[in-house]
Amino acid sequence: MSVTIIRGGRVLDAGTHRAELADVLIDGAVIREIGRPGLGAPAGATTLDARDRLLIPGLINAHTHAHGALVRGLAGDRVPLELLLNQASALNGNRTVEDKYLSAQLSAIEMVRKGCTACYDMFVEFPAPSIEGVHAVGRAYSDVGLRAVVAPMMADRTFYQALPGLLDAIPPPHRAGVEALRATPYTASLATCRTVLKDWPFDRARVRPALGPTIPMHCSDEFLTACRDLAREFDVGIQMHVGESRGQAVIGPKKYGKTLTAHLGDLGLLGPRFTVAHGVWLDGEDIRRLGGAGGSVAHNPPSNIRLGSGIAATRAMLEGGVRVGIGTDSPSSSDTQNMFESMRWASYLSRAGTLDYRRWISAEEAFRMATEGSAGVLGMGDQIGRLAPGYRADIVLLDLTRPDFVPLNDALLQLVFSEAGGAVDSVMIDGRLVLDRGRLVTVDEAKVRAAAESAAARLREANAGFRETARTLEPFVGAFCLALAREPYHIARVLSSEGAPGA
Numbered sequence: 402m403s404v405t406i407i408r409g410g411r412v413l414d415a416g417t418h419r420a421e422l423a424d425v426l427i428d429g430a431v432i433r434e435i436g437r438p439g440l441g442a443p444a445g446a447t448t449l450d451a452r453d454r455l456l457i458p459g460l461i462n463a464h465t466h467a468h469g470a471l472v473r474g475l476a477g478d479r480v481p482l483e484l485l486l487n488q489a490s491a492l493n494g495n496r497t498v499e500d501k502y503l504s505a506q507l508s509a510i511e512m513v514r515k516g517c518t519a520c521y522d523m524f525v526e527f528p529a530p531s532i533e534g535v536h537a538v539g540r541a542y543s544d545v546g547l548r549a550v551v552a553p554m555m556a557d558r559t560f561y562q563a564l565p566g567l568l569d570a571i572p573p574p575h576r577a578g579v580e581a582l583r584a585t586p587y588t589a590s591l592a593t594c595r596t597v598l599k600d601w602p603f604d605r606a607r608v609r610p611a612l613g614p615t616i617p618m619h620c621s622d623e624f625l626t627a628c629r630d631l632a633r634e635f636d637v638g639i640q641m642h643v644g645e646s647r648g649q650a651v652i653g654p655k656k657y658g659k660t661l662t663a664h665l666g667d668l669g670l671l672g673p674r675f676t677v678a679h680g681v682w683l684d685g686e687d688i689r690r691l692g693g694a695g696g697s698v699a700h701n702p703p704s705n706i707r708l709g710s711g712i713a714a715t716r717a718m719l720e721g722g723v724r725v726g727i728g729t730d731s732p733s734s735s736d737t738q739n740m741f742e743s744m745r746w747a748s749y750l751s752r753a754g755t756l757d758y759r760r761w762i763s764a765e766e767a768f769r770m771a772t773e774g775s776a777g778v779l780g781m782g783d784q785i786g787r788l789a790p791g792y793r794a795d796i797v798l799l800d801l802t803r804p805d806f807v808p809l810n811d812a813l814l815q816l817v818f819s820e821a822g823g824a825v826d827s828v829m830i831d832g833r834l835v836l837d838r839g840r841l842v843t844v845d846e847a848k849v850r851a852a853a854e855s856a857a858a859r860l861r862e863a864n865a866g867f868r869e870t871a872r873t874l875e876p877f878v879g880a881f882c883l884a885l886a887r888e889p890y891h892i893a894r895v896l897s898s899e900g901a902p903g904a
């Protein structure tokens with residue numbers, strides 16, 4: 402095992418907001434000791450010079466979709482969640498295994514360059530997960546060197562079947578086409594997942610599998626309970642989008658006679674392995690129920706605003722015992738996998754939700770959510786998310802000579818409220834430098850860029866028909882979903898009073 406000593410840097414202490422000079426001794430992949438400058442190291446240890454560098458634990462992205470990297474910029478501007486889902490085939494169709502690898506690789510590169518060292522990726526394959534596809538995604542993370550949980554995103558209903566009444570809202574000439582669409586039967590997806598879980602070819606400490614039944618209404622109850630059982634059998638996580646948009650929340654009582662979270666609770670899905678992605682429209686009882694079951698939320702503030710989904714009740718989640726991590730969501734839905742921005746917005750947005758400043762999410766809380774909280778969401782809470790002896794050496798070195806850190810008055814506030822990723826200088830994962838003073842050492846980025854441009858051009862052409870269909874359907878889907886979102890619901894998560902009780 403190689404030993405590395407990082408000398409001359411400042412190690413962030415989020416609790417005191419300070420960053421004192423300290424040396425970090427790393428044995429193989431693990432931090433052995435953090436001590437005063439001049440800390441002893443065995444002969445032959447490699448020295449990493451960290452003068453003018455701030456050391457923080459790598460940020461951890463609790464929710465993303467790496468398939469979005471190849472189609473960034475294509476989903477349009479004023480697009481709520483449902484109009485994004487209406488484009489699923491146009492965005493994700495016709496991909497080869499190599500495209501899936503490439504998209505995950507692009508995504509992993511972006512995250513590393515922005516100071517992220519691990520992610521939970523709900524990766525979609527159209528129309529259903531494949532063993533080669535999931536392996537390609539795992540290999541992409543492995544090759545770049547980013548730690549990841551890879552959860553195939555699945556459904557056994559199409560988007561048009563999932564929303565009660567939507568098909569009827571599409572005029573007959575256009576309806577026939579979407580009515581004929583069929584999602585892959587869940588038994589086929591589950592069989593693929595079983596094989597994937599049984600014969601996982603990667604080191605699970607680095608890249609591990611999970612399950613991603615996407616949205617309650619998009620999955621039959623039989624599918625969801627089968628996922629529950631499979632996750633239990635192989636001790637893996639389940640991540641689902643729950644109550645992301647107001648329209649989704651409104652469907653809960655109409656379809657299940659209860660909230661979406663209550664329905665999942667009754668199916669036995671909620672538990673320590675379970676993560677709600679977004680959870681904007683969870684009510685107080687949902688939050689208590691999820692927290693009581695030991696479950697998690699992956700909070701994605703920039704996406705929630707980009708798609709107009711609303712402001713999640715993160716303070717109530719923390720008080721309800723929910724483990725809260727922070728994510729970015731897909732590069733095709735919120736445009737950047739920048740955990741610094743997500744972390745900042747987790748704090749900022751809480752301030753739009755209440756005048757009571759004592760209930761705002763502090764910088765320290767946001768930082769802990771983006772590190773320790775997300776680590777717990779990935780099921781790696783005892784391994785990553787902190788710089789401490791015994792933890793994996795997932796360390797980001799930030800350049801303290803950049804304007805955001807000069808003068809260094811309050812390391813934590815300047816990190817959370819000012820830094821946006823531009824100061825990321827080096828990134829170490831498992832004791833190995835993946836980004837070395839701005840240079841990615843694991844993969845040839847120029848080659849990846851060229852491959853991405855040509856794959857994107859080919860896919861734009863191959864998916865032109867799907868895109869045309871999505872465009873044709875857009876006014877009908879948009880009008881239906883807007884009316885749905887304006888139906889009464891008992892909680893407020895947007896500043897508009899549309900749909901509020903008494904409005």
Ligand SMILES: [Zn+2]
Nearest residue numbers: 642678730731
């Ligand atoms: Zn998502």
